[in-house]
Amino acid sequence: MQFKNPEILYSFALLIIPLLVHLFQLQKFVKVPFTNVAFLQKIEQQTRKSSRIKKWIILANRMLLFSAIFFAFSQPYFSKKKETKKQHTFIYLDNSLSTNSEGEKGNLLHNATQEIIDYASEKDIYSLQTNDNFYSNISKIELKKVLQNLKVSSKKLNFNSIFFRIESQNKNKIKTLNKNILISDFQYNYKSKFTNVTPAFSAIKLTHSQKNNISIDSVFITNENLTNFIVNVVVKNQGQPQNNIPLAIFNDSKLISKQSFSIKKDADKIIQFSIQNQSNFIGKLTITFSDTFSFDNTLHFSLNTAKKINVLSIGNDADFLSKIYSKNEFNFTKSSAQNVNYNSILKQQTIILNELEYIPETLSKSIIEFSIKGGSLVIIPNENLNLNSYNSLLKKLNAGKISSKITDSLKITNINYNHPFFKNVFSKKVTNFQYPTIRNYYPISSKKSSKIVSFENKIPFISKINNNNYNVFYISSPINKKNSNFLKSPLIVPVFYNFGKLSYKQTQLFYRIDKENRIDIEENLTKDEILSISNSEISFIPIQQIFQNKVTITTKEQPTNAGFYSILRKKDTIQKLAFNYPKEESLLSFLDLNEIKKTNSNISIYSSIKDIFTEINNKNEVHWLWKWFLALAIVSLLLEILILKFYKL
Template sequence: MQFKNPEILYFLALLIIPIIVHLFQLQKFVKTPFSNVAFLQKIQQQTRKSSRIKKWLILATRMLLFTAIVFAFSQPYFSNKNIDKKQHNFIYLDNSLSTNTKGEKGDLLKVAAQEIIKNSSLKSSYSLLTNSNFYENISNNELKNVLLKVEKTTKNLDLESILLKLNLNNKNKTNTLNKNILISDFQNTYINKFTNVTQELSLIQLQSSKKNNISIDSVFISNKNNNNFTVNVVINNIGTKQNNVPIALFNKDILVSKQTFPIKENSKKTITFTVKKSLDFSGKTTLTYSDTFGFDNTYYFTLNNNEKINILSIGNSANFLQKIYTENEFNFSEKSLQNVNYNALKNQQLIILNELKEIPEILKNSLEDFLKNGGNLVIIPNQKTNISSYNLFLENLKIGSIKNIKKDTLKITSINFKHPIFENVFSKNISNFQYPSVNNHYPITGNISSIISFENNTPFISKFINKNIYFVSSSLDKNSSNFINSPLVVPVFYNIAKASFTYPKLAYNLNEENKIEVKVKASKDEILSITSKKSSFIPLQRAYQNKVVINTTEEPQEAGFYQIKKQDSILKELAFNNPKEESSLQFLNLNDLKEQKNIITYNSIKDVFTEINKNNEVQWLWKWFLALAIVSLLLEIFILKFYKP
């Protein structure tokens, strides 16, 4: 038994007062002379004995009355917790895309929200964490209002973030009983992360009633020609073999093609569509199929065929560059040093200094501005390069310097296959190709990454780290090198050009950091926005002379088509899709955590709240003591009235 007001019990010491009063309350008898006193002596003894019993009964009833009143005011109770401590429940409710599926009772997320509403106690306080919001120290009614509005989100929280928020929430709560409840499907992101948990966690797993899922993994384009292109849709099947799965391809809302296909158990398959070529294609491919998840049955992508990269070569004419930078992909031009239009430099994505003997001051200044605004530069030296002129340019940029020419025949033998320039170029590492060679070269110092190296491991083609400047150590004329006859020349210069401008990809994933470049001239006061039919937002952006770089992370939040706008002008169309990691059917088995310290698993949300409510249940006893006091009072009255000694 516990007491809400235990200090009241000190008043029990006052029970000594009625005891003292009754002990010293003596009744005086008057003596009357009588001839025969034997009979009267017997009556006197009986009367005194009955009176003494009555007094002790009255004393007992009064002490019982006073004791019952003291206990009633001290408010005794039976409970598993101290009544002075408040109950606070921290609830993490996973509302990621993977919980938006059917369970035995219906939609997992909605059913979980309803179960919390139904079983939560009015007497507790709550903190509710979802993947998108955090509601701290709210009442039961506020909790219900939030849960009625909870919706799925593309955002996901890892366990470390959840535990950090939980610890911060409970840290400053004194005289409080904390219950930490995690409600999730515990998808593959949680596997092997429940180690060294310091606070007690109560886990409830949401489980789908279906165990197979077909999703659209990705889309890529191939076989482009003047008339058609091929859309390749990669399908991922998790579960048993499926037959006659329908798939359709749309250009926005216009049906382009549809077909059905079978797919083997736990496998991937590529479905192809041949599409007539157009300048812009806003593709949407859909699977009409009922499985575990529905959000991954639609995939959006955009195809823009009207973008070209502007490349300017300054210096000697080079036929190999003209062959690489064809008109269908590049706006390539060559200018001698005397014919350069310096005002046009800002419109280029890539500038190649092709065997200039020196860099004039006006060109240095223009190139520095060009690089500051995100431009890319390739330096190919001349056999008679003025090193001082080049080093002055490099020193102004604080990136390195060129050393004197070395006349030595060296073979080009090493390829850095991990360098981004060679991404998706080689299917495997090659070591037995025909080595090109140089007769002379200019060694370079600085913070560089090697792309292709000589046999002595010094760089032949390199890139300055954190700068968009590429350096070729040797002149590429026939007297200095035969590199232009090597198969390597095409992927190197082609991919340098492609890397100089990042065109929008076919599609982007939500809840990821995406970098998007838009060819547009924008002043400092002009802001680009991203809009759809349902929403609009202003992304993080940085304006350069001839482009704007946009970064998206938190926004957008829904899959679909979006447009980049400058005021009312549409600059680019983008496609965003849901994260494909959410399509996984790999979940944590809570049975593996049953022996884990500080972790308790429950079969249902009702079970955990039933336990909380039971532990918080209070059986008040003050009414019984009050009733005892009344009975004691009535008993005393009965004794005084009816008990005649």
């Protein structure tokens, strides 16, 4: 038994008062003359004995009465927790795309929200974490409103973020019992580790009724020209083989073609559509099939006309550049330092300073302005360069300092495969690489540089200056045939191709939601102008950076729904973009909670939401006893009245 007001129990010391009154109460007897003394003596003895019994009964009854009153005011109760402590329940409810599917009792997310509403206690305090919002210290009524309006989210929340939120919520709560509940399908794309320092939590796993899923993984275009091309659709199957699955392709809302396909167990397949006489293709692919997830049965893509990238080479005449920068992807021009058209510099995306002996001050100023506007600069030193002119330019670009020439025959041996510069270039590390060599080089010292390719002595051969304001690449050695055989190396093509290609991010066929996407738009905006992205349901202004001849926009938080979106300049549509949901949400791989529990004793697993809330409510239920003691006091009072009235001496 526990007491809400235990200090009242000290009042039991007052029970000595009625006890003393009864023990020391003096009675005065009156003498009455009577004729028969013998008979009178007998009656007197009987009266004294009955009176003594009555007094003890009244004393006991009054002691019971006061004791019952004292107990009633101290408010005794039975419970597994102290009444002064509050119950705070932290709930993580996974409302990702994968939970918006069917289980044995219907939609997993809908059933989870309804069970929380049905079984959560009205008396407790709650904090609700979803994939896109957090609601702190809310009541049951507020929790119900949030759950009733909860929608599916394309965002994925890492468990480490959830645990951090739990710790920050609970560490400052005094006189509070904390319970942490995680409700999810525990899809395997959660990149989190469960350790012994992980906060204690209870897990309810939402289980899908189907174990088979077909998804449109991606799409790519081949044999592309202005109006005729082939759409290659990559379809992924998880589960048993399937036959006669219909796949349709639309241009906007118009059906272009439809075909059926079969796919093997746990396999990928490419299905091709030949598209003819279709320009400005706004593509939509749909699979008609009932499986675990429905959101991945549709994929949107937009085929926009690719912008040619402007590349200018200033310096030595290099035939290899014109072969790499082909006319179908680039507008390549070359010029000597004396014949540079300065008016064209700011119109370029990439400028290569190709082995200039001296960088004139006029050219240096134009290059700096070009870099400030977001252009990509590649510097290849001359064997007999004017060091002061080069370092003057690098100083203004905050890109480091070139040291004096070092004559030493070195091999180019190390490729930084993890550098973003080589993303999607190599499928695997090259082991049988024929190392090119150089005869002399000019090392650069810069705290902001990162190695792309290095010599055998670890000194960088190609480096990128990691300056947020400028995009500068430095090749530390002349690459002409006299000084190096790098021009014969297989590296020459991907290196210089990426110098040009990475300077302008072409619009992709589609983008993924909840991922940072950087998109370059070839527009000249004034300072007060902005670009917006919208469709029929939503309009938002993305993060954007204005350069001389382009605008770089960045999306991540928005949009949240798959579909087509227009990039608008005021009310004019510049370009169409397609967004699709993350393909990781289509995985049918889930964490095994029992395996996790083997190494983490602070994890409890429950089969249903009802079970865990029933347990919490039973533990926290308070059985009050003060009413029973109050009733006992009333009964004692009535009993005393009856004794005084009907107990005759």
